[in-house]
Amino acid sequence: MALGKSFFVKLLALRYRLLGIEQFIIDPDREYTKLCESVGGTIIKIGPSSNTYINVLDIREESIEEEQGYLATKLAKLIGFFHLIFGELNEEEKAILEEKIILCYQEKGITFDDNSLYRQKKENISSKPIFKESKDMPILEDLFEILGREEKTKKFQTKLIPFVKGSLKFFNQHTNVKMDEIFIVADVYELGEDNLKYGMYLFTEIFWDKIKKNREVKKAIYLDEVWRLIGVTSNKEVASFIYKIFKTIRKYGGSAIAITQDISDLFSLENGTYGKSILNNSSMKAFFSLEEENILLLSQYTNLSEKEKIEIKSLKRGECLMFVGEDHILAKIEAADFEKNCIM
Numbered sequence: 001m002a003l004g005k006s007f008f009v010k011l012l013a014l015r016y017r018l019l020g021i022e023q024f025i026i027d028p029d030r031e032y033t034k035l036c037e038s039v040g041g042t043i044i045k046i047g048p049s050s051n052t053y054i055n056v057l058d059i060r061e062e063s064i065e066e067e068q069g070y071l072a073t074k075l076a077k078l079i080g081f082f083h084l085i086f087g088e089l090n091e092e093e094k095a096i097l098e099e100k101i102i103l104c105y106q107e108k109g110i111t112f113d114d115n116s117l118y119r120q121k122k123e124n125i126s127s128k129p130i131f132k133e134s135k136d137m138p139i140l141e142d143l144f145e146i147l148g149r150e151e152k153t154k155k156f157q158t159k160l161i162p163f164v165k166g167s168l169k170f171f172n173q174h175t176n177v178k179m180d181e182i183f184i185v186a187d188v189y190e191l192g193e194d195n196l197k198y199g200m201y202l203f204t205e206i207f208w209d210k211i212k213k214n215r216e217v218k219k220a221i222y223l224d225e226v227w228r229l230i231g232v233t234s235n236k237e238v239a240s241f242i243y244k245i246f247k248t249i250r251k252y253g254g255s256a257i258a259i260t261q262d263i264s265d266l267f268s269l270e271n272g273t274y275g276k277s278i279l280n281n282s283s284m285k286a287f288f289s290l291e292e293e294n295i296l297l298l299s300q301y302t303n304l305s306e307k308e309k310i311e312i313k314s315l316k317r318g319e320c321l322m323f324v325g326e327d328h329i330l331a332k333i334e335a336a337d338f339e340k341n342c343i344m
Contacts, residue, residue, distance in 0.1 A: 041183030047190025080237030
């Protein structure tokens, strides 16, 4: 039975599950359904036919970053997300957009004062304040309305029309799903080729918040087709956020797994800066059979020997070249029958 890249990743996730490690998987190609069902995990879908919604403007209690407040942390992430929608923004456009986003939260009573994210229980004023829920947050339609108030921001409003009134209006909803499970697959397949990046970024942010919640709990995040978030179709803000995850996740007791089919896509933004940074911050790398073009590109960013260049081209399915620290190891992926039944 041929065991390739996808099988290897699923096998890793299955074995991590047996070890009790919390896992969060971004699934753009609907590849992890069988595995998720086998281990009793949860699949969360967003798309035109789904009744599951995630509000991109949610601020979550676990989202706060060191030395930053809640709204400041969220702003940085939202600028990256809106870059994906609006395209490249100059500094003036970013400043204007940030101003409107801040106003959007202000109109919901949320400011840079972190206390504005908490509310008292009406029945017991003396009780501990509770963090606001998704229904207390703005949604894209609120921002859409604000952007339409001035001529200079109407171009942004126009680009939001599909997300508020059109084919992507499922983004314009309050979150209606809890994510308390320890094995979650984010199925964004229905978004289609052009829109996958929006769903991938949205779930990456949510999963990152879950990873930061408890440093004592072991967890892992899988970014399949990661090039969509760090490649040429993305932007520096989003790519920097992904790089930050790989750089800092270990201090939260976590690990990050980046998966890509085409090496060239990984190095297509900013002359490969982010792809190279992720490679350098990965303690283990597994390379399956590659074509000559990808091998030459990979050799620019790794210390492949001439012998390894030949080996990686002639690898059979189920074989890979692993970099573990300074060691380079030829390996064959093996799995028990029950593991194969859980995955395939």
